[in-house]
Every structure is written in C-alpha cells, then in structure tokens.
Amino acid sequence: MRIRRAFSVVELLTTLAGLVIVLGLMISLARHVRLVSAEVLTKDILHRLDEAMTMYVHREGMLPPNVPPFIEDNHELLSEISLQSAAEGNNEAFVRALKSEGLFAGRFDDLSIAYYDEARVRDAWGTPIVFMAKMHPAIGMNPRGWFFFSAGPDRQYLTRDDNLNSYDEPLRR
Numbered sequence: 001m002r003i004r005r006a007f008s009v010v011e012l013l014t015t016l017a018g019l020v021i022v023l024g025l026m027i028s029l030a031r032h033v034r035l036v037s038a039e040v041l042t043k044d045i046l047h048r049l050d051e052a053m054t055m056y057v058h059r060e061g062m063l064p065p066n067v068p069p070f071i072e073d074n075h076e077l078l079s080e081i082s083l084q085s086a087a088e089g090n091n092e093a094f095v096r097a098l099k100s101e102g103l104f105a106g107r108f109d110d111l112s113i114a115y116y117d118e119a120r121v122r123d124a125w126g127t128p129i130v131f132m133a134k135m136h137p138a139i140g141m142n143p144r145g146w147f148f149f150s151a152g153p154d155r156q157y158l159t160r161d162d163n164l165n166s167y168d169e170p171l172r173r
Contacts (some may be wrong), residue, residue, distance in 0.1 A: 035153065038124035042150045042164050045111070045121060049129065049148045052103040053094075063133050063146060064097035070130045071138060071157075083157045084127070091120050091128035123150035123164070130157070139163065 057063060070090045071078065078086075096119075098104055108116040115122050121129050132139060133146050138158055142165070152162030 038153070039164060041115075042123040042125075042129075042152075045108075045115060045123065045129065046148050046150060046164060048107055049094075049098075049121065049131075052098050052107060053131070053146065053148070055103055056098055056101055059101060064094060067093040067097060067131055067133065070132060071136055080156055080158075087128040087130050087151075087157065088120070090130050091122075094131040095119060095121055123152075125151070125153055125155055127151040127155045127157075 053063075068086070068089050070086050071083070095104070108121070114126070115124070123129055127150065129148055129150050131146070131148055132142075135142060135145060135147075139149060139160065147165055150164040151157045152159070152164055154162055157163070
C-alpha cells in the first residue's frame, strides 16, 4: 500500500496566517522607521536654520525686518489654505534675508532639492518651514522669543501635537 504525503488544509492556512502576521509587522515597522527618519531630518533642518538665524541676529543686532508674520492674533479666522500661503511667503522672506548675509553658503548643500531649492526650505513632508519672530499661544513658545517650526506629519500648522520646533531637544551629532 502506497502512502500519500501532502499538507492538510489546516497546515496550509496556519502557515499562511503566520506569513500575513509577519508581513503586517514588517509594514508597521517600515512606517515607524520612515516617520522617525523624517522627524530627524526635519529637526536637523530646523537646527541649521536656528544656527543661521542666531548668526544673523549676532551680526545685525536684530531679526530680519522684511519677514512677514506667519500668523496674527486673529488666527481663528484663518483656514489651513491661507496658513499654507502665509507660510510660503514667510519662508521665502527669511531664506532671502539669510542668503543675503551669506549664511546659507554650504549649510544646505547636502540636502535634496525637495528640501531646499535655493528659494524655500521645506520639511520632510513638503511643507514650508516657518519663522516665528515672537511667541504665539496657537503654536508654542520659546524663552528667547523667535524660533522655527514645521507643520509636522499631518501638514497642518495649528495642530500642536506634531509640530516640530527648533527649540526642542538638541540633536546629538
């Protein structure tokens, strides 16, 4: 008598279920690693901008005068679209001011054009980084007053849960 060797349906389904679980864990880990690396990149850009602005203030004795405020006191009236537009103008103005003093020379050469295109500096999610000349309760506060911040992964400026700020913990290089 000949014995047939084969897998049962239960064995096949168990193996398949195990593979699906492992694949799900791998996808979750990949998303987490991508988010963490985006945050590290954005914080690095924020710290570079912070260093450049500190040098500007040291040289000039004041903040750049031609940078439009990102948000006024009546922020409840602003939509995310108008905040995005204000962020673009703010970003272009502070980049122009810092470049005019030569403070961008070599500082962002290692970044992709997606993050720095000679006119704008963007975070890892593609939104413009914003310069705040003074603290604002809708965004956050810094003891020295001025700071840079990114909208974060959700790309919305007034959600403080994921905003990344230049005054967060310093990067360890």
